[in-house]
Amino acid sequence: MDSTRDQVVRIQADACWEKIMIITIDGPAGAGKSSVARGLADRLGFHFLDTGAMYRAVACAGIERNIDFQDSGALEQLARSLDIRWIEGRLLLDGRDVTDAIRSLEITGMTRHVADHPGVRAHLVQLQRATAVGRNVVTEGRDQGTVVFPDAQCKFYLTASPEERARRRQRDLEAQGDTRSFEEILAAQEERDTRDRTRSIAPLRQAADAIEVNTDGMSQDEVVDRLAEIVLELSRRYRP
Numbered sequence: 001m002d003s004t005r006d007q008v009v010r011i012q013a014d015a016c017w018e019k020i021m022i023i024t025i026d027g028p029a030g031a032g033k034s035s036v037a038r039g040l041a042d043r044l045g046f047h048f049l050d051t052g053a054m055y056r057a058v059a060c061a062g063i064e065r066n067i068d069f070q071d072s073g074a075l076e077q078l079a080r081s082l083d084i085r086w087i088e089g090r091l092l093l094d095g096r097d098v099t100d101a102i103r104s105l106e107i108t109g110m111t112r113h114v115a116d117h118p119g120v121r122a123h124l125v126q127l128q129r130a131t132a133v134g135r136n137v138v139t140e141g142r143d144q145g146t147v148v149f150p151d152a153q154c155k156f157y158l159t160a161s162p163e164e165r166a167r168r169r170q171r172d173l174e175a176q177g178d179t180r181s182f183e184e185i186l187a188a189q190e191e192r193d194t195r196d197r198t199r200s201i202a203p204l205r206q207a208a209d210a211i212e213v214n215t216d217g218m219s220q221d222e223v224v225d226r227l228a229e230i231v232l233e234l235s236r237r238y239r240p
């Protein structure tokens with residue numbers, strides 16, 4: 001059931017959207033993009049797109065089919081053969097719900113091979129754009145505001161200090177029974193950040209027209225509130 005606040009935002013939002021609106025949320029691992037993007041999409045009545053999950057889905061299929069991740073041709077062929085789609089906030093891989101399974105450490109580790117592959121990226125970017133056609137969308141990832149939707153009306157860059165991001169990750173892992181140390185999580189996160197930022201194709205960076213929001217010390221609801229306020233303000237400005 002929507003809270004009164006959600007209903008008010010929705011009514012205001014309905015009055016504002018006169019044409020399709022794309023909202024992008026990029027940022028480093030652990031900045032809270034996924035839950036915030038989902039919350040914002042719910043709040044506004046928009047479609048939600050988690051693009052990291054699509055890279056993870058390809059890694060998941062590669063592991064299951066035992067493919068050689070160093071074999072560039074095989075990886076691209078695999079990615080192009082898969083049916084990856086978002087239905088009601090769940091990610092379906094060839095019709096199977098893999099939304100939770102793709103969060104495993106093994107899949108997180110192998111996803112970098114998928115994310116570094118230019119052919120796979122080109123294919124997934126095409127799928128992401130196709131998913132957004134004719135819809136109001138909140139999409140999150142690393143390259144949404146810079147590469148995939150450079151003309152998006154509203155772009156956010158979500159950050160938090162490395163320590164805060166690692167603490168959040170540790171809480172999530174503990175909830176799954178994983179007791180890895182804070183130092184280990186921080187080191188793995190730094191490695192992932194460096195890789196995302198230095199990749200030759202579609203590296204993680206803030207789009208020139210993105211609004212930076214530092215989420216240190218903020219709850220997920222507070223971040224969604226802040227973003228929803230900015231979106232409504234911007235959409236009023238765009239109204240004819």
Ligand code: C5P
Nearest residue numbers: 029051052053055111115141142143196
């Ligand atoms: O956001 P998430 O952790 O699920 O992303 C998994 C991996 O996919 C990231 O480490 C990143 O390297 C990659 N990714 C990407 N481009 C995106 C989204 C994710 O390269 N748009």
